[in-house]
Amino acid sequence: MTDASAGSEPRARARPVLSASAVVRTFGASVALDGVDLELHAGEVVGLVGANGAGKSTLVAILSGALAPTSGTVSIDGSPVRLSGPEDAAAAGIATVQQDVDAALAPDLSVAENLVLDRITRGELGFLPSRRTIERAARELVGDGFTLPLRTPVSRLRTAQKQQLLIARALGRGARVLFLDEPTAALSITEQRALHDQVRRLAAEGTAVVYITHHLGELTAVSDRVVALRDGRIVGRFAAPLDPAPIAAAILGSLAGPVRRPPRTGTAGESVLRARGVVPLLGRPGFDLELRRGEVVGITGLLGSGKTELLRQLVGADALLAGTLELDGRAFRPRHPSDAIAAGIGFVPEDRRSGAEFPDWDLAQNASLADLRRHSRFGLLDRRSELRGARELIEALRIKAPGPSAPLSSLSGGNRQKVVVARWLAARSRVLVLDEPFRGVDLAARADLARLVRSDTVESALVASSDPEEILEVADRVLILSDGRLVAEVRPDEVDEESLARLMVAGLDAPAGRTA
Amino acid sequence: MTVADRARDLVYRYGLLVLLLALIVFFASTEPAFGTVRNVLVVLQAVAITAIVALGVTISLTVGGFDLSIGSIVSFVVMVTTVAQVYFGLPAWVAVLLGLAAGALIGLINGLLVVLARVPDLLATLGTMFVFAGFALVPTAGQSVAAGATFNGEPAPGRIGPDFLWLGRGSVLGVPVPVLLMIVLGVVVSVLLARSRPGRLLAAVGSNPEAARLSGVHVGRVKVLAYVASGTLASVGGVLLAARLGRGDVSAGSPYLVETVAAALIGFAVLGANRPNGFGTIVGAVFVGVLINGLTMQNVPYYWQDLIKGALLVGALILSFSAIFRKDRT
Numbered sequence: 024m025t026d027a028s029a030g031s032e033p034r035a036r037a038r039p040v041l042s043a044s045a046v047v048r049t050f051g052a053s054v055a056l057d058g059v060d061l062e063l064h065a066g067e068v069v070g071l072v073g074a075n076g077a078g079k080s081t082l083v084a085i086l087s088g089a090l091a092p093t094s095g096t097v098s099i100d101g102s103p104v105r106l107s108g109p110e111d112a113a114a115a116g117i118a119t120v121q122q123d124v125d126a127a128l129a130p131d132l133s134v135a136e137n138l139v140l141d142r143i144t145r146g147e148l149g150f151l152p153s154r155r156t157i158e159r160a161a162r163e164l165v166g167d168g169f170t171l172p173l174r175t176p177v178s179r180l181r182t183a184q185k186q187q188l189l190i191a192r193a194l195g196r197g198a199r200v201l202f203l204d205e206p207t208a209a210l211s212i213t214e215q216r217a218l219h220d221q222v223r224r225l226a227a228e229g230t231a232v233v234y235i236t237h238h239l240g241e242l243t244a245v246s247d248r249v250v251a252l253r254d255g256r257i258v259g260r261f262a263a264p265l266d267p268a269p270i271a272a273a274i275l276g277s278l279a280g281p282v283r284r285p286p287r288t289g290t291a292g293e294s295v296l297r298a299r300g301v302v303p304l305l306g307r308p309g310f311d312l313e314l315r316r317g318e319v320v321g322i323t324g325l326l327g328s329g330k331t332e333l334l335r336q337l338v339g340a341d342a343l344l345a346g347t348l349e350l351d352g353r354a355f356r357p358r359h360p361s362d363a364i365a366a367g368i369g370f371v372p373e374d375r376r377s378g379a380e381f382p383d384w385d386l387a388q389n390a391s392l393a394d395l396r397r398h399s400r401f402g403l404l405d406r407r408s409e410l411r412g413a414r415e416l417i418e419a420l421r422i423k424a425p426g427p428s429a430p431l432s433s434l435s436g437g438n439r440q441k442v443v444v445a446r447w448l449a450a451r452s453r454v455l456v457l458d459e460p461f462r463g464v465d466l467a468a469r470a471d472l473a474r475l476v477r478s479d480t481v482e483s484a485l486v487a488s489s490d491p492e493e494i495l496e497v498a499d500r501v502l503i504l505s506d507g508r509l510v511a512e513v514r515p516d517e518v519d520e521e522s523l524a525r526l527m528v529a530g531l532d533a534p535a536g537r538t539a
Numbered sequence: 540m541t542v543a544d545r546a547r548d549l550v551y552r553y554g555l556l557v558l559l560l561a562l563i564v565f566f567a568s569t570e571p572a573f574g575t576v577r578n579v580l581v582v583l584q585a586v587a588i589t590a591i592v593a594l595g596v597t598i599s600l601t602v603g604g605f606d607l608s609i610g611s612i613v614s615f616v617v618m619v620t621t622v623a624q625v626y627f628g629l630p631a632w633v634a635v636l637l638g639l640a641a642g643a644l645i646g647l648i649n650g651l652l653v654v655l656a657r658v659p660d661l662l663a664t665l666g667t668m669f670v671f672a673g674f675a676l677v678p679t680a681g682q683s684v685a686a687g688a689t690f691n692g693e694p695a696p697g698r699i700g701p702d703f704l705w706l707g708r709g710s711v712l713g714v715p716v717p718v719l720l721m722i723v724l725g726v727v728v729s730v731l732l733a734r735s736r737p738g739r740l741l742a743a744v745g746s747n748p749e750a751a752r753l754s755g756v757h758v759g760r761v762k763v764l765a766y767v768a769s770g771t772l773a774s775v776g777g778v779l780l781a782a783r784l785g786r787g788d789v790s791a792g793s794p795y796l797v798e799t800v801a802a803a804l805i806g807f808a809v810l811g812a813n814r815p816n817g818f819g820t821i822v823g824a825v826f827v828g829v830l831i832n833g834l835t836m837q838n839v840p841y842y843w844q845d846l847i848k849g850a851l852l853v854g855a856l857i858l859s860f861s862a863i864f865r866k867d868r869t
């Protein structure tokens with residue numbers, strides 16, 4: 024609707040396109056935003072950072088009309104407005120890529136239908152538009168660079184693909200204000216960089232962009248200025264040149280601590296989990312994989328490289344495509360996740376919302392599910408013991424929540440992720456298999472998780488992440504996958520993020536014919 | 540929390556209990572016979588069977604399933620128990636065991652259809668609902684069963700014994716046996732669902748089956764178990780109904796589907812549980828029973844009852860599924 028290029032003429036720092044003043048938002052007794060002032064100007068990229076539960080998503084929800092402020096005002100072009108829903112916001116030229124991708128998509132509709140859902144519901148494509156009309160409109164919106172199959176139902180997409188879909192939809196709408204709430208959480212390095220280029224281009228055309236991420240490298244690369252939130256208040260505003268150190272200090276406040284990888288203690292011991300001749304994707308050459316005591320092995324690769332597929336086979340979530348497994352030197356053939364759990368393996372799936380969360384349960388119930396026997400007394404569950412266990416986890420992982428009996432759905436995204444990991448710490452799993460465990464997790468929590476993965480109860484861990492920064496931080500050894508093949512193995516001290524990213528991409532050039 | 544939020548919360552939590560109390564006071568004041576001890580026992584006795592069957596519905600709802608076949612199970616078990624005694628002269632305890640086994644078996648069939656054949660819950664139990672409603676008619680060629688009925692052209696050898704009738708009509712220390720059973724089973728199911736590991740696993744399957752599976756829950760087994768429990772509880776209802784009627788009326792169980800589903804859904808809202816729960820289900824059953832008994836005493840003709848029950852079910856659905864009474868979630 025709005026002509027984005029209108030802002031390209033140098034409008035001096037006149038009126039902000041969108042602003043919040045003294046915005047407060049409470050949920051019951053908890054205060055999510057506590058008097059926030061923020062002005063967004065045409066053509067700038069504002070990086071928004073803060074720990075899990077700091078209030079970032081809440082601020083975005085209020086500025087984009089998805090949530091009403093408890094008090095305070097939101098203004099567009101200087102005049103106060105009352106946005107009463109996403110339609111209002113869209114009409115005002117505000118587009119959002121939500122953190123919770125599933126909440127923003129219609130799972131049973133196709134990719135194309137989701138892309139132009141707003142136009143379909145407004146009847147712009149006609150009464151009962153044909154599939155061709157819809158696909159043509161979708162193609163117009165996203166251009167040729169969009170590689171997802173238009174006809175696939177969204178429910179069949181992986182998290183990363185859903186995120187790409189949301190991004191393409193938001194970018195295609197030519198908004199005046201664009202909110203990106205952790206848009207790259209599920210993306211790997213190439214998609215991340217492509218997105219940064221698109222964001223810079225949009226800003227140059229006059230769009231105001233708010234970019235939320237927990238990665239400081241990404242943040243400083245893409246933002247013109249940075250705003251840090253803590254406990255619902257703005258605690259720091261930073262202008263270029265952006266230096267990560269003071270930003271990290273502002274985010275963490277008193278919690279400031281080392282974010283680097285904890286030093287390895289001792290050398291790797293005997294083999295715990297061993298895989299021979301496994302293949303992530305059918306028709307690829309098999310390879311071996313070994314996880315030794317005291318070791319954290321990282322697996323990285325671009326989207327579609329087969330990280331998730333490999334991990335799911337190791338823990339009995341999917342059937343083993345090829346090869347054999349050994350646990351402590353004995354044959355291991357999990358037919359169901361319960362077999363892996365009984366053997367002491369805890370698995371956190373990539374898609375947290377559909378694969379791990381019980382949103383209507385409280386925090387304690389979510390954390391205790393794999394550990395119910397320990398909370399049973401005379402055949403009955405001991406609620407107090409369950410709550411006590413949850414309180415310990417809240418402390419150990421620094422989960423921000425009103426308490427162990429808060430419903431999971433009331434926690435912020437990163438804190439929900441911590442609860443899901445906590446389930447396996449509660450169950451005393453000795454091998455952790457984690458698929459993108461740091462997705463949406465803040466700096467401090469990332470360090471906490473990295474430390475917990477090395478705690479005494481955990482013998483070894485296998486961690487998949489498409490983010491070079493994360494994987495170098497946590498792993499002793501990194502395997503690089505590409506198109507279902509193992510292309511390289513490196514040690515963190517041999518490479519930096521840049522060269523790791525190059526390796527991930529390089530693997531792709533050798534075998535041709537990767538499909539989207 | 541604003542005043543409006545709090546008011547809404549209070550209405551959701553206690554509204555139903557208050558409404559139930561108001562109904563009782565209203566009926567008792569307009570119809571003095573309503574408040575008598577005798578009538579209370581009559582109501583409770585009628586409610587007991589509904590409540591017990593509804594506890595089974597609660598279990599299938601907990602796993603996110605739905606059991607449409609319970610009414611047919613009740614009917615079928617009524618026939619099984621009476622036919623066993625009257626036609627085959629079997630003793631009461633054998634008849635009871637056969638009845639319970641029949642219910643469990645139908646539950647097992649439901650469960651296997653849902654889990655192994657992957658037929659959606661509603662369709663699978665719709666199928667068994669018809670099959671067993673029909674099956675109940677076969678052994679008696681559509682006739683009711685009572686002592687002295689003819690079987691293969693000869694007078695049936697057996698009769699329904701006093702031991703069996705005691706289950707439906709007897710009492711212990713003044714409390715009718717069905718009411719006693721309702722209390723016992725109500726407590727067992729409530730505790731099982733709310734406070735035990737199996738109950739938590741049932742709820743996990745209902746809340747997010749994939750997350751449950753990845754957390755080590757055997758989703759298929761749990762679902763089958765839920766349907767077996769549901770079928771068994773329905774068969775307890777069938778045994779009690781046969782014992783109360785003292786004869787095998789064909790289709791005696793058909794009213795129970797609507798009543799029990801309404802009871803279980805009303806139960807969602809009791810004390811703000813927001814999910815299927817044993818205590819709520821019993822309260823829901825009492826609610827349904829009081830309403831029907833009270834209206835009958837107000838001389839509302841019987842042919843209005845189906846309409847009223849249907850309306851009650853719709854009301855229960857609104858109460859349980861509308862967002863009006865839920866706290867907002869983002």
Ligand SMILES: Nc1ncnc2c1ncn2[C@@H]1O[C@H](COP(=O)(O)OP(=O)(O)OP(=O)(O)O)[C@@H](O)[C@H]1O
Nearest residue numbers: 050055075076077078079080081433434435436437
């Ligand atoms: N619907 C809700 N009900 C209750 N509390 C809520 C709700 N939504 C958010 N909160 C609380 O508000 C606070 C801020 O949440 P918000 O989602 O904005 O955090 P965030 O900065 O986006 O965190 P993250 O990095 O984890 O995504 C948290 O403490 C959260 O628990």
Ligand SMILES: [Mg+2]
Nearest residue numbers: 079080122436
């Ligand atoms: Mg957030």
